[in-house]
Amino acid sequence: MPQALVIDDDRTIREMVRRSLEKVNVDVISAGTADEGLEAIRGEAPEVVLLDIVLPSVSGLDVFREIRSLDRRLPVVFITSSSESNVAIEAMQLGAFDYLAKPLDLPKLNALIQKAIETRRLMNIPVALPVGDAKPENGDQFVGRSPQMLEVFKSIGRVAAQNVNVLIRGESGTGKELVARAIYQHSPRSNECFMAVNCAALTETLLESELFGYEKGAFTGADKQRIGKFEQCNGGTLFLDEVGDMSQLTQGKVLRLLQEQKFERVGGNKTIETDVRIIAATNRNLEEMVKDGSFREDLFYRLNGMTISLPPLRERGKDIALLVEHYLNAACYEMGRTETEGVSSEALELMMKYQWPGNVRELQSVIRQSLLNSTSPIIIPSFLPGELLGETSADVATAASADPEISETGDTLPLSDLRLFVDERLLANSTDLYSETLETMERYLLTRILNETGGNQTRAAEILGITRGKIRDRIAQFGISLEKTVSIDDDAT
Numbered sequence: 001m002p003q004a005l006v007i008d009d010d011r012t013i014r015e016m017v018r019r020s021l022e023k024v025n026v027d028v029i030s031a032g033t034a035d036e037g038l039e040a041i042r043g044e045a046p047e048v049v050l051l052d053i054v055l056p057s058v059s060g061l062d063v064f065r066e067i068r069s070l071d072r073r074l075p076v077v078f079i080t081s082s083s084e085s086n087v088a089i090e091a092m093q094l095g096a097f098d099y100l101a102k103p104l105d106l107p108k109l110n111a112l113i114q115k116a117i118e119t120r121r122l123m124n125i126p127v128a129l130p131v132g133d134a135k136p137e138n139g140d141q142f143v144g145r146s147p148q149m150l151e152v153f154k155s156i157g158r159v160a161a162q163n164v165n166v167l168i169r170g171e172s173g174t175g176k177e178l179v180a181r182a183i184y185q186h187s188p189r190s191n192e193c194f195m196a197v198n199c200a201a202l203t204e205t206l207l208e209s210e211l212f213g214y215e216k217g218a219f220t221g222a223d224k225q226r227i228g229k230f231e232q233c234n235g236g237t238l239f240l241d242e243v244g245d246m247s248q249l250t251q252g253k254v255l256r257l258l259q260e261q262k263f264e265r266v267g268g269n270k271t272i273e274t275d276v277r278i279i280a281a282t283n284r285n286l287e288e289m290v291k292d293g294s295f296r297e298d299l300f301y302r303l304n305g306m307t308i309s310l311p312p313l314r315e316r317g318k319d320i321a322l323l324v325e326h327y328l329n330a331a332c333y334e335m336g337r338t339e340t341e342g343v344s345s346e347a348l349e350l351m352m353k354y355q356w357p358g359n360v361r362e363l364q365s366v367i368r369q370s371l372l373n374s375t376s377p378i379i380i381p382s383f384l385p386g387e388l389l390g391e392t393s394a395d396v397a398t399a400a401s402a403d404p405e406i407s408e409t410g411d412t413l414p415l416s417d418l419r420l421f422v423d424e425r426l427l428a429n430s431t432d433l434y435s436e437t438l439e440t441m442e443r444y445l446l447t448r449i450l451n452e453t454g455g456n457q458t459r460a461a462e463i464l465g466i467t468r469g470k471i472r473d474r475i476a477q478f479g480i481s482l483e484k485t486v487s488i489d490d491d492a493t
């Protein structure tokens with residue numbers, strides 16, 4: 001029978017926990033002091049520890065650190081009173097499995113302890129992907145050994161030295177910009193500049209100004225001359241991203257430039273010569289666009305000196321595992337997660353089966369999210385974001401249960417799975433579950449990341465991929481106070 005150790009100076013709590021866990025077939029070892037508890041960990045190797053955060057003459061956090069030094073994989077659940085939420089958040093940051101507030105909700109206690117025991121079991125299964133200790137090399141590494149990616153690398157090698165335009169095709173997030181930079185870096189133009197313009201991000205007039213520049217007075221607001229990218233990049237390489245999104249007018253101008261290497265600034269009549277190598281990229285079907293007349297055929301052929309097609313990640317087989325290893329290594333280093341050992345084989349299997357609609361970019365984000373969710377050295381399925389778990393619910397069900405703490409005020413605690421939260425709100429006959437759930441997730445995410453960054457909003461904005469302004473709005477909206485530790489003010493909602 002699995003064993004849980006409860007360390008609490010309050011006899012009544014110890015007894016209550018014993019009786020409750022007995023019902024779910026968990027044996028309870030009781031300790032009234034920290035020393036007794038540490039002794040029990042050494043001697044009896046429990047699967048999970050329930051630790052009172054306030055013990056006589058010693059801090060629960062210090063005891064927790066000592067437990068970690070004895071066994072880093074042992075899940076520790078803190079017992080707190082509501083006034084200690086800051087300490088509880090700190091405990092979660094240090095890697096606690098979870099925390100429970102007093103008075104103890106016994107069904108919740110039982111579910112959480114069972115989940116911790118399952119997590120502990122999964123920890124003991126050998127690591128499928130070990131994380132190396134080495135600091136990741138500087139710069140972006142192109143990861144891949146699949147036959148399709150080897151073809152891509154060969155094509156880069158073949159085309160880099162030739163002064164031809166290249167068209168890179170592939171779904172969003174497959175690495176088109178990385179290919180463009182690799183071509184540039186291996187080309188004779190590598191000492192000249194490399195610039196990128198996203199054709200989908202600008203309106204027709206702005207894109208024109210960006211590419212060709214304009215003369216003073218060309219249009220209202222053109223109060224001085226501006227040099228465009230084709231001119232700035234003379235001798236270098238210009239990466240035109242999302243080239244399928246250019247208007248017909250811009251397509252015509254770009255075509256002329258490609259044919260003659262000549263252009264005029266907007267509002268100007270002086271012809272300017274330039275020597276730019278174009279690398280274009282698109283995730284759109286240009287052949288179809290040529291057929292329906294929305295993309296010029298002559299431009300298509302001009303851009304397409306050679307095509308490099310990037311396969312979607314789901315077709316790259318074992319590259320997924322290589323990328324997981326690569327990005328886990330990088331994220332652990334960046335986030336100072338020295339205790340992380342790797343990814344369990346179940347979690348890796350889920351990642352191998354997943355369709356990755358956002359390709360490598362999505363994989364990067366999944367790794368970071370999993371790391372932020374993880375409370376143990378091994379990434380197991382329950383730490384993965386929901387979209388990966390949806391695929392094989394039967395496999396995952398055991399590992400991914402959840403137990404958010406919801407008080408009457410609607411306050412929620414951070415947990416990786418929202419299933420129980422939704423169950424509870426359904427039982428409470430909620431009629432606003434969509435926004436309640438989104439808010440719960442947002443609150444947790446914001447608080448968690450701000451804790452992670454020590455309240456640094458710029459860094460938090462980088463991690464979350466949103467603007468600082470949005471972070472500031474949410475801090476105000478959710479009443480998150482930025483003291484030494486980040487906490488949530490319930491009254492602010």
Ligand SMILES: Nc1ncnc2c1ncn2[C@@H]1O[C@H](COP(=O)(O)OP(=O)(O)OP(=O)(O)O)[C@@H](O)[C@H]1O
Pocket residue numbers: 140141142143144170171172173174175176177178179241283323360361364
């Ligand atoms: N093979 C790879 N190895 C390592 N990192 C990769 C690989 N492919 C892509 N990445 C990383 O994934 C992210 C997305 O790549 P990139 O921006 O090149 O994709 P893209 O195809 O240009 O996307 P979009 O079409 O949305 O502009 C980048 O951080 C990039 O470094």
